[in-house]
Amino acid sequence: MFKFDSNYIGMPDKELQTEEKIKEVARKIFQEKGFEGAKTRDIAKEAGINLALMNYYFRSKKALFEMIMMETVQDFFQMVFQILNKPDTSLMDKIDGFVNTYIETLKKNPEVPLFILSCVKSNGAEFQKKFSMFHMISELHFFKQFQELVKQGKVKNIHPAHFLMNLAGMIVFPFVASPMIKLVTQIPESEFDLLMDQRKKLVPMWLKDMLFETTLEKN
Amino acid sequence: MFKFDSNYIGMPDKELQTEEKIKEVARKIFQEKGFEGAKTRDIAKEAGINLALMNYYFRSKKALFEMIMMETVQDFFQMVFQILNKPDTSLMDKIDGFVNTYIETLKKNPEVPLFILSCVKSNGAEFQKKFSMFHMISELHFFKQFQELVKQGKVKNIHPAHFLMNLAGMIVFPFVASPMIKLVTQIPESEFDLLMDQRKKLVPMWLKDMLFETTLEKN
DNA sequence: AAATGTTTTAAACAACTGTTTAAATTTAGT
């Protein structure tokens, strides 16, 4: 009952270690098994701490989960928005940079997107309140450039949401579906990563084709 | 303790009703909340049956879940394989047909893909044993046609897995991520369905471009 | 109508889960 409200000064070393350790382990287990599947005793055990400490530092399992959930989503979108909002790069360079950074991030955190998608699915309402972030997507420099090119007739006039879905779909889906893909195609882990590296060049190419090409009807 | 092993003859009406009702409700709740999140008492309540009947008909929560999981995956892949294996349609017609049927199916069962992806993620090993289905994907007529066109030099030489990921990604991802997409873009349900209808024509077009076009480097 | 097999019910069980308590231990300030 001491410090739930505080971000006070002069934390001793050990405190921060325990608190961080719990959060780190909890993040991993929550992402692996979801909120209901993650048991407080498993978190405590894997973190090597006493069962009561989770409640001491984070008040409740639910509070800990929501903190992790919010942080994960925030970090993720901060990365996305940062790239798509750079004012001094062309649309094409943004696409290149975005795909590269995005794929590289996902290679390091392959479980994050499924976790986020599950969270938003069951906690959608919570996010709308807490994040103004989501309302500014149409304000992104990226989309202004996009719609400018549409206006100039240099780019096909499709709903920007289509482009967004293709962009995200071609990058994120392979990671979200990787267990399925590996099962179905018999591709081993190492080769999968190689394919993802190839996609850093391929996906921008395909995306640009979507913007510019007129279809040749070949049958 | 009467009939767990049986597929006996002459089921009375009421039994089938109860058994089917439980399964139907359980499917919905399992897809909504996952295995751990779904509580036996919620299933019983929503199905309007006594708590003990779930165990009477299906032995255990786990057994019921696995039955539903396996059936869902099987049904889903049966649909996919059926289209991709038609011997008398061209590759292009297969793409058209596949995208159409796939999107139409997902509009009716938008929660299925996330459910399947979560299942495969945490039960991957189980599937490998039970389904020979997964090993025959490279045997599909679709992929034979695909690789024939590659050999003839009519189609770009990329790993078929890339094509598969783009195909699935562009179709499935919008549904898997629909809560997120709706949150971010502020697109309402009705317009979302309209966009999905548009994609029935757009996705095949984009996919064909991927196979045939050579990139124009525009900046 | 009696007997038999099947389905449904209410109640209970035992294990598990998130959380709290109160005491013990460690740390920091004086």
Added chain:
DNA sequence: ACTAAATTTAAACAGTTGTTTAAAACATTT
């Protein structure tokens, strides 16, 4: 070294969960 605050611990609590039991209700057969 003493004190007060902060952290950690073991144990317990209360509620939930999946499952079982034994009796009741229902249906079918003889």
